[in-house]
Each structure stands twice: as C-alpha cells, then as structure tokens.
Amino acid sequence: xxxxxxxxxxxxxxxxxxxxxxxxxxxxxxxxxxxxxxxxxxxxxxxxxxxxxxxxxxxxxxxxxxxxxxxxxxxxxxxxxxxxxxxxxxxxxxxxxxxxxxxxxxxxxxxxxxxxxxxxxxxxxxxxxxxxxxxxxxxxxxxxxxxxxxxxxxxxxxxxxxxxxxxxxxxxxxxxxxxxxxxxxxx
Numbered sequence: 001x002x003x004x005x006x007x008x009x010x011x012x013x014x015x016x017x018x019x020x021x022x023x024x025x026x027x028x029x030x031x032x033x034x035x036x037x038x039x040x041x042x043x044x045x046x047x048x049x050x051x052x053x054x055x056x057x058x059x060x061x062x063x064x065x066x067x068x069x070x071x072x073x074x075x076x077x078x079x080x081x082x083x084x085x086x087x088x089x090x091x092x093x094x095x096x097x098x099x100x101x102x103x104x105x106x107x108x109x110x111x112x113x114x115x116x117x118x119x120x121x122x123x124x125x126x127x128x129x130x131x132x133x134x135x136x137x138x139x140x141x142x143x144x145x146x147x148x149x150x151x152x153x154x155x156x157x158x159x160x161x162x163x164x165x166x167x168x169x170x171x172x173x174x175x176x177x178x179x180x181x182x183x184x185x186x187x
Contacts, residue, residue, distance in 0.1 A: 002069075002070070002071030002072060003071070003072050003073040003076075003126045004046055004047075004071040004072065004073055005071065006122045006123075006125045006126040006129070007046075007073060007119070007122040007123075009122070010118045010119070010121050010122035010125070011115070011119065011122065012118065015115050015118060015119070018108065018115070019046075019098070019100060020098070022100060022101065022104050022105075022108070023046070023098040023099055023100040023101075024098070024099045024101075025048070025096065025097070025098055026096070026097050026098075026099055027094065027095075027096055028050070028091050028094070028095045028096070028097055029091065029094055030091050030092065030093050030094055031090065031091060032090065032091045033088060033089070033090045034052070034074075034075075034089050034090070034091070034097070035074065035075055035078075035085045035087070035088060035089040036085065036088050037055075037056060037057055037084075037085055037086060037087050037088045038084050038085065039084065039085065040084065041075055041078045041079075041084070041085050041102065042101065042102050042103075043099040043100060043101060043102055044073070044074075044076060044079050044099075044100045044102060044105055045073065045074050045075050045089075045097050045098070045099055045100070046072075046097060046098040046100070047068055047069070047070055047071065047072045047073075047074065047095060047096075047097055048070060048095075048096040048097060048098055049070050049095060049096040050069075050070065050091060050092075050094060050095025050096060050097075051067060051068065051069055051091070051092040051093050051095065052067070052072075052074070052089050052090060052091050052092060052095060053066070053067055053068075053089070053090050053092050054066040054067070054068060054074070054087050054088070054089050055087060055088050055090070056086065056087045056088070057088075062088075065087065067092070068089070073126075074089050075089075075102075076123055076127075077127075079102060079105070079106075080123060
C-alpha cells in the first residue's frame with residue numbers, strides 16, 4: 001500500500017499545507033541517486049510520479065530489494081532513528097518528488113505537538129504494516145520466535161542515550177507491580 005495514504009490519512013489540511021509550502025517539488029531525471037546507502041540524508045521524500053529502485057549492498061554486490069511507485073514515502077527510517085540510510089534509492093525513470101528538508105521537519109515536529117502526534121502515528125502505522133507483510137511473506141507471523149541476542153550497536157545513538165533512564169523506569173514499574181501484587185495477596 002502507498003505509504004503516503006497512511007501519512008495523508010493522519011495529517012490534517014494545515015499539516016499538508018505546511019508540507020507543500022516547506023517542501024520542494026523537483027523533477028528528477030532517470031538514473032539519479034536520491035539516497036545513498038551509508039551517506040547522510042538531508043530530506044524526507046514523497047514520490048509524486050515515477051518509479052525508483054531500492055537496493056542494498058550485500059557481500060560486495062548490489063541487490064535490488066524493492067521498487068517504489070507514485071505515492072511512496074522514503075527516507076523515513078533514517079529520519080526516525082537518526083541513522084545513516086541502510087539502502088540506496090535511485091530513479092528508474094524521470095520522477096517527480098516532494099523533498100522535505102529534514103531539519104525543517106524536525107523543527108516543526110518539535111514545535112507542534114499535534115502535527116508531531118499525527119506524523120509519528122502515520123509512520124508507526126506504515127512501519128507496522130510493512131513488518132506484518134514481511135512476516136506473512138516469511139510465514140512466521142504466528143510461530144514462536146525465540147528471543148534474539150541484542151547488541152548495543154543495533155540501536156541508534158539517540159536510543160542509547162536514553163537507555164539508563166529507560167532502565168530506571170522499567171525497574172520502577174517492576175517494583176510497583178510487585179508492591180501491588182503483595183498488597184493484593186495480603187488483603
């Protein structure tokens with residue numbers, strides 16, 4: 001499903017006016033790389049017309065993993081987790097995109113809590129949908145998945161910065177649950 005529908009289904013008319021007014025509509029020629037795997041990204045993109053290919057580097061080869069068409073949003077993962085792109089996005093044919101400057105979007109999200117709530121909800125919805133689709137394709141959605149070993153380098157630095165506070169909060173939650181459980185058992 002087109003990601004832009006998730007986004008536009010959550011945002012209001014004022015939000016869309018801001019996106020159109022802030023973004024830059026650009027005609028991008030065939031063969032242009034808009035996002036380079038591992039390179040800093042300055043924009044979030046909405047593909048208005050055209051086709052793009054998404055590829056990743058695997059063992060010194062390039063592997064195409066997706067084709068994007070009109071109505072797709074890309075660059076969102078790097079925007080959300082503030083990490084370098086994990087894939088390259090290149091035009092297959094002449095394309096029309098709306099490029100939203102990353103810093104201006106971040107400022108708007110910080111300043112407007114309503115916009116922020118709607119925007120992040122839309123991103124969460126389409127990332128959730130993408131994961132569910134992948135799980136169905138891998139036929140493991142209903143199977144038990146064993147716990148995976150997690151390494152600190154698997155997380156963005158912004159997450160790691162908040163990790164000590166998150167641990168304190170989790171410990172606090174566990175203590176409250178234990179206290180409530182003890183109160184219930186004593187009554």
